[in-house]
Amino acid sequence: MAFVGSEDKARIEQEMPWKERDVPATFHQLLSRTAGRFPNHKAISFQLLSGPRDKAETLTWSELLGKVNQAANLFRSLGIGEKDVVAYVLPNCNETLVTMMGGAVAGIVNPINPLLEPEQIAAILRETKAKVVVTLKSFPKTDVAQKVEEAVRHAPGVNTILEIDLNRYLTPPKSWLVPFLRPKMGDKEKLAHADYKNFNAELNKHAKTLNFEDSSEDRVACYFHTGGTTGMPKVAQHKYSGLIYNGWLGQTLLFDENDVIMCPLPMFHVFAVHVIVMAAVSSGAHVIFPTPAGYRGDGVFDNFWKLIERWKVSFIITVPTAISAKMQRPVDADISSVKTAFSGSAPLPVELFRRFEEATGVTIVEGYGLTEATCLVSCNPVDGEKKIGSIGIPFPYTDVKILQDGPDGPSECAAEQVGEICISNPGVYAGNTYTEADKNTNLYHFDKYLRTGDLGRFDEDGYLWITGRAKDLIIRGGHNIDPAEIEEALLGHEAVAFAGAIGQPDAHAGELPCAFVELVDGASVTEKELMDYCKVHVHERAAQPKHMTILGELPKTAVGKVFKPDLRKHAITRIYNGALEAAGVAARVVSVIDDKKRGLVAQLDAKGSSEDDVAKVLGAFTRPWEWSE
Numbered sequence: 001m002a003f004v005g006s007e008d009k010a011r012i013e014q015e016m017p018w019k020e021r022d023v024p025a026t027f028h029q030l031l032s033r034t035a036g037r038f039p040n041h042k043a044i045s046f047q048l049l050s051g052p053r054d055k056a057e058t059l060t061w062s063e064l065l066g067k068v069n070q071a072a073n074l075f076r077s078l079g080i081g082e083k084d085v086v087a088y089v090l091p092n093c094n095e096t097l098v099t100m101m102g103g104a105v106a107g108i109v110n111p112i113n114p115l116l117e118p119e120q121i122a123a124i125l126r127e128t129k130a131k132v133v134v135t136l137k138s139f140p141k142t143d144v145a146q147k148v149e150e151a152v153r154h155a156p157g158v159n160t161i162l163e164i165d166l167n168r169y170l171t172p173p174k175s176w177l178v179p180f181l182r183p184k185m186g187d188k189e190k191l192a193h194a195d196y197k198n199f200n201a202e203l204n205k206h207a208k209t210l211n212f213e214d215s216s217e218d219r220v221a222c223y224f225h226t227g228g229t230t231g232m233p234k235v236a237q238h239k240y241s242g243l244i245y246n247g248w249l250g251q252t253l254l255f256d257e258n259d260v261i262m263c264p265l266p267m268f269h270v271f272a273v274h275v276i277v278m279a280a281v282s283s284g285a286h287v288i289f290p291t292p293a294g295y296r297g298d299g300v301f302d303n304f305w306k307l308i309e310r311w312k313v314s315f316i317i318t319v320p321t322a323i324s325a326k327m328q329r330p331v332d333a334d335i336s337s338v339k340t341a342f343s344g345s346a347p348l349p350v351e352l353f354r355r356f357e358e359a360t361g362v363t364i365v366e367g368y369g370l371t372e373a374t375c376l377v378s379c380n381p382v383d384g385e386k387k388i389g390s391i392g393i394p395f396p397y398t399d400v401k402i403l404q405d406g407p408d409g410p411s412e413c414a415a416e417q418v419g420e421i422c423i424s425n426p427g428v429y430a431g432n433t434y435t436e437a438d439k440n441t442n443l444y445h446f447d448k449y450l451r452t453g454d455l456g457r458f459d460e461d462g463y464l465w466i467t468g469r470a471k472d473l474i475i476r477g478g479h480n481i482d483p484a485e486i487e488e489a490l491l492g493h494e495a496v497a498f499a500g501a502i503g504q505p506d507a508h509a510g511e512l513p514c515a516f517v518e519l520v521d522g523a524s525v526t527e528k529e530l531m532d533y534c535k536v537h538v539h540e541r542a543a544q545p546k547h548m549t550i551l552g553e554l555p556k557t558a559v560g561k562v563f564k565p566d567l568r569k570h571a572i573t574r575i576y577n578g579a580l581e582a583a584g585v586a587a588r589v590v591s592v593i594d595d596k597k598r599g600l601v602a603q604l605d606a607k608g609s610s611e612d613d614v615a616k617v618l619g620a621f622t623r624p625w626e627w628s629e
Contacts, residue, residue, distance in 0.1 A: 003253045004384035005393060006462040012396040018426055023248055026240050027221060028105045028214045030247060031281055035065040038257050038284040045311070046094045046289045048169035050299035052306035055171055057094055061284065064098070066208035071102025073206035078132050078160050080107040082215060085223065087130035089114050089121060089148050091292030095164045095199060096267045097277065099134045105214065110223040111268040117539055118150035120233065125155035127235055127435060128223050134199060137163040140181045149186055152194050162199040166292065215240070223435065224270055226371050226480060235435040242374030242427035243278050249376055249395050250279020255315065257284030262313040264294035264322070271344055274375040276317055288313065295322045301329055309333035316341040316362070320348045321477040323364070324508050327355050338362050340382060344369060345478025346510040347466065351619025353388050366391060368464070373450055374427030378464050390463040398425035400464060402457055403445055410445045413457065418467050418596055421456040422449035457597060467599040472564065474503035474513050481543045486515055489537035493530065495523035498554045500562035504547060504571035507579070507620035514547040516567050518554040568600055572623060576602050583617045585609050590628050603628040
């Protein structure tokens, strides 16, 4: 179905209300329907190594349904009911997808980022009351198994650990070497409360049809954690209805059973699971997962275009950091099968958009979503005008309002007026977004619209633009970092009186954490010493500051809080001027203003530089710039 602009959104919504759409009530019904329609079509493929001729394993839709049924039966045999939790701490592989789906059929599935530290994994396991954990068997070049073993020591509710051995994806002689190269584990016998079992061996003991009744109605099926840089990430609840809505959008507006989707994104994140996997389940499209680490995998970027040719990919799923890496490699294969690239998780710099389009002949569609809304919210129309930097038009049945607080409560903003982006759609579980009830307080307007914490505006054409954030987050390559963890760590240093952490612009990751401190009177410490201190006391590596600035006094509000807009202006000036100097461009940032429509805007003195010269450098960043008066 064409999706050209706001008129198509309105036309689709006017056909019938969402509740009258002929969509399944449960995930199992949806998967069964697709397997019945396309039993022998390819569903998913995974290759452990990134080479275009390396071994890959493909499951058809009927084969996938059989394995999902086996997994659901296995989880039920381990005591998982509809309100019980199966967690997985896994990189990508076919078993990860089977676990995700089987867990959602048997009970509630809880994907956990394997890059988190053991104490964070343990905190999530305790919060979700997980009974079963699926993870890796010890394997070379990864410490996932060791992390999970340590995490489960501090999660007494876990009674079973199911291990997946990636060695089965290798061929000799590499497969022969793995038993000798496996990292050593601790003493599993000390985990008296949890039994270790082989996932595939246990799976094969169960029937390929469900041996219990599927859920009869909509219910919570997934727990996805947000962020993960503090001791206890928030856990969002996702219902079947939200998953199925995402799938319906993909099938209606993007994919059909003939499409092949390259998805090197992690299956602990909503972008891969809800946006891509659910769209494939709904449409019958074929999804490719290259390497356990996706875009982070060895050789993935070097082989990327050849992998596109191997699988005859029609849709590329990507993020700005990956696009930047791809543009450092020549297009060395036949990619004529590609129709579209879909980018999300972070704003895409204008220059990167243009470079990708020029190099590949493929147009990038930017989209917007968030974990709390069961993901999809808006995108630039696939068949219509794409406004670079915009996050496009809200999807059908997604109601987005730009609201601002006033003395009489929230009111709706006019076009071009900035306010908070608030969302209502079939994926928003109003009143129950988070597992912890107190975290849902003040999270909604009119008991319906989820407050995203993002500031934005609609333009006159109905396109949505993000201009900043009301909530104080650093977003590094789509990964949320809470600046409070950095600040609290720095305030533990005896020489630090005040600390403020923000995201400084970065051409690759969008933002990187940096910190500003004010010292105690008479104290003496260097910026390098504070950076070293953070390496010890900021526990997640992604949150460790990449730059430290000691100021005589931090800017503060009237009530003494650190005023972060001034810190952001300071960082933009430093980063932009550094990039211009490194490129040999004479122009310099002389001020940063706070524009009501565009957010923070760098103003430059040209110093004889041309607009093209500056654009080639600063176009790699997401923040806008202009010439000073």
